[in-house]
Amino acid sequence: MPARVTVDLFMGTSKYPFFAEPIVANRIAIAGATGAVGKLVRQMLESRDFPYDSIKFLASKRSAGSTIEFKGQPHTVELLRPEAFDDIDLVIGSTPDDVAAEFAPWAVQRGAVVVDESGYHRMLDHVPLVVPEVNPDAITGHKGIIASPNCSTTQMVVxxxxxxxxxxxxxxxxxTYQATSGAGVKGQADLTDGSRAALEGNRHHYQAFSHPIAFNVIPQIGSHKHDGYTSEELKMLYETQKIFGDESIQVCPTCVRVPVSNCHSESILVETETPISPQQARELFAAAKGITVVDDLEAGEYPMPSNCDDQDDVFVGRIRKDLSCENGLAFWCVSDNLRKGAATNAVQIAELLVSEKYSACGSSS
Ligand SMILES: NC(=O)c1ccc[n+]([C@@H]2O[C@H](COP(=O)([O-])OP(=O)(O)OC[C@H]3O[C@@H](n4cnc5c(N)ncnc54)[C@H](OP(=O)(O)O)[C@@H]3O)[C@@H](O)[C@H]2O)c1
Incomplete structure (x- = not known):
């Protein structure tokens, strides 16, 4: 049994005990490899040179048998089934919730660790919900599954x-002003095909959205839950509290789908216990890992989907005092939902899992 130690993965002192050994992840599987997020996961593993001996790509019977190019080599997409996880150490999963619920136990029972991007495991007590810039050491309590948050939560908590x-x-x-890529490959197709159809005066049968998204905004993401809130909005509330380990943080979200292809934008107002000036906030944002400040209203410079697309950072701008509240701060936040909102965060979690930092940073306790 590995020794339990207390470590700090990034800075400060961690209060989380954890098992000292980094996982050995020589054999990797990407579940949902053909989806909008899965495609980015593949690109990130390539570009960040993630270490591995073997890699396999899993999807449904719709894609099984098709070919994916990875590091210049052709790979045949395999069907997601229990035996696909024989001899696998690490799985990065980007499948719908119900598929994740089914495959994660198959993988864990065979000894693999699963980093899951779906919503299925996020709020389970025994599953850490991790954003490496915010709560990296929560990873150490994992029991085989680590969840990555909802895309709109991730950029907000960073x-x-x-x-x-x-x-x-x-x-x-x-x-929120959420892009159509947040609804996967079908959401992306709905925007382009629906816009073309609208411009040509034709009707489009939307697959991912229950109302037209072309030339429209839809103030509902997810299903109706309770008290007038949607599932997406409640994710932002509960996931934020879990990541910060503080159920007293109050969150009032309104989630809106907009006709933007990629990158979610958020208007955020925070009320703090002690006062913080816009200039202090600007400096804190600028010094933080994973945040880029673009904030010059006079010059017309602020984050937008068009200047944040295909980047891993969370971008903030329009930083100003909330005039309606004594300790209030308002800002605008944009991030690539397929990258930091999904693939980047999952690959960062995987990097932490295999990292020497996982065992080398602390003293025994
Ligand atoms: N899009 C985002 O911005 C975002 C952000 C954070 C988290 N997420 C989460 O990430 C997950 C994937 O999202 P996405 O946007 O990439 O969706 P997507 O584009 O629809 O891709 C879904 C992937 O899952 C596979 N899949 C679907 N049903 C399957 C089944 N029965 N068996 C095996 N594989 C199956 C698909 O394979 P086929 O090609 O064979 O259909 C595809 O590879 C979702 O849980 C989503 O909530 C998405």
């Missing part, structure tokens, strides 16, 4: 982190 550390955030009011 932006909240430096402000929360400096002045403790009590309350957040957030409105």
């Amino acid at each position: 932006a909240m982190k430096p402000i929360h550390d400096a002045a403790r955030i009590k309350r957040v009011v957030v409105s």
Whole structure:
């Protein structure tokens, strides 16, 4: 049994005990490899030179048998089934929730560790919900499955982190402007095909959305849950509280789908316990890992989907005092939902799992 130690993966002192051994991840499987997120996971593993001996790509029977190019080599997509996880050490999963619920136990029972991007495992007590810039050491309590948060939660908590550390955030009011790629390959196709059809005066049968997304905005993402909130909005509330380990943080979200192909935008108001000026906030954001500040209203410079696409950072701008609240701060936040909102975060978690930092940073306790 590996020794239990207390470590700090990035900075400060961790209070989480964990097993000292990094996992050995020589044999990797990408579940949902043909999807919008899976495609990015493949690109990131290539570009970041993630270490492995063997890799396989899994999807449904729709894609099984097709060929994927990875590091210049052709790979045949295999059917996602229990035996696909024989001899696999690490799985990065980007499948729908119901598929993740089924395959993750197959993989864990065969000894693999699963990094899951679906919503299925996120709120389970025994599953850490991890954003490496915010709560990296939560990873150490894992029991075979580690969850990556909802894309709109991830960019918000990365932006909240430096402000929360400096002045403790009590309350957040957030409105999202979410891209169609957040609904996967079908969502991306709906925007282009639906826009073309609308311009040509034709009807389009939308697959991912229950209303036209071309030339429209839809103030509903996910299903109706309770008290007038949608599933996407409640994810932003509960996931934020879990990641910060603080159920007293209040979050009032409104999630809206907009006709933008990629990158979610968010208008965020935070109320802090102690005052924080816009200039202090700007400096804290600029010093934080994973955040880029673009903030010059006079010059017309701020983050937009068009200047944040295909990048791994979370971008913030329009940083200003919330005039309606004594300790209030308002800002605008944009991030590539397929990257930091999904693939980048999952690959960062995988990198932490195999990293020497996982065992080398602390003292025995
Ligand atoms: N899109 C985002 O911005 C985002 C952000 C954060 C988290 N996520 C989460 O990531 C997951 C994937 O999202 P996505 O946007 O990449 O969706 P997507 O484009 O629809 O891709 C879904 C993937 O899952 C596979 N799949 C579907 N049903 C399957 C089945 N029965 N058996 C095996 N494989 C199956 C698909 O394979 P086929 O090609 O064979 O159909 C495809 O590879 C979802 O849980 C989503 O909530 C997405």
